[in-house]
Amino acid sequence: MSGLTVRRTGPRGSFAAVDGVSLEVPSGTTLGLVGESGSGKSSLAGAIVGLVPVQSGRILIDGRETRARTVRDRRRLGRRVQIVLQDPDTALDPRMTAGQALAEAATVYRRLDRAARAERVTELLRLVGLDPGLAGRLPRQLSGGQRQRVALARALAVEPGLLIADEITSALDVSVQASVLNTIRGLQRRLGLSMLFIGHNLPAVCHVSDAVAVMRHGRIVETAPTETLLRAPRHPYTRTLLASVPSLRTPLAGERPT
Numbered sequence: 001m002s003g004l005t006v007r008r009t010g011p012r013g014s015f016a017a018v019d020g021v022s023l024e025v026p027s028g029t030t031l032g033l034v035g036e037s038g039s040g041k042s043s044l045a046g047a048i049v050g051l052v053p054v055q056s057g058r059i060l061i062d063g064r065e066t067r068a069r070t071v072r073d074r075r076r077l078g079r080r081v082q083i084v085l086q087d088p089d090t091a092l093d094p095r096m097t098a099g100q101a102l103a104e105a106a107t108v109y110r111r112l113d114r115a116a117r118a119e120r121v122t123e124l125l126r127l128v129g130l131d132p133g134l135a136g137r138l139p140r141q142l143s144g145g146q147r148q149r150v151a152l153a154r155a156l157a158v159e160p161g162l163l164i165a166d167e168i169t170s171a172l173d174v175s176v177q178a179s180v181l182n183t184i185r186g187l188q189r190r191l192g193l194s195m196l197f198i199g200h201n202l203p204a205v206c207h208v209s210d211a212v213a214v215m216r217h218g219r220i221v222e223t224a225p226t227e228t229l230l231r232a233p234r235h236p237y238t239r240t241l242l243a244s245v246p247s248l249r250t251p252l253a254g255e256r257p258t
């Protein structure tokens, strides 16, 4: 995307929640987007999937400019980009079993006969680390982590060109978070996913990202390969973010590593 601007209206009038942002997710890689609450990450994600109107700028997916003016545009866009949000309950219909939800998503853009559909559901559940035996369960019969994995499988079912993960582990217990992050790493290896991984937890974002962009007040203050960002952050705000995570801090001269 280049020069992307999204305006929001707050108590003090209209402001740029995303202010001229240019970012690139090279095919088959994951770009992390990190920043504190209110920095504009979700507004940016919403703009890419056509849920939030774009004031100016361009969004290209697989080299083609996206349009999300009509319902038909948005439906087409869904083939190219999918988003998974923090709360899986918004994505999952409480009356549909995991298997039904996945079968529905797998057949939105593709015709599959009954046997192929069942096979695809099993494959999708395995892909996200779930036992295919869970296909008959309703969302409320699954744990939070399992629901998030179903939401992930549902997004993957359409084989999107870009997957956006917006704070997908934030609502999960710490141990479940780690396991979902490892599943993401497995998916990257197996599917060659192109992903925008959004979060406020720097270690989690770094764990799954090839490069990381740091967002503040609607602007990107620094973008760098993950290793470079951790080793030699350039922007003072990135340094502040790093310093707030003790295990990521580079020990200063004379200081014992933590």
Ligand SMILES: Nc1ncnc2c1ncn2[C@@H]1O[C@H](COP(=O)(O)OP(=O)(O)OP(=O)(O)O)[C@@H](O)[C@H]1O
Pocket (backbone or CB within 6 Å): 008, 009, 010, 017, 035, 036, 037, 038, 039, 040, 041, 042, 043, 044, 200
């Ligand atoms: N629907 C909305 N209407 C008006 N303003 C909004 C809306 N959603 C977000 N904002 C405002 O836009 C700014 C950016 O919010 P956004 O949710 O994009 O940030 P974020 O980095 O994703 O934060 P969080 O992690 O808390 O979701 C904030 O000032 C927020 O209050």
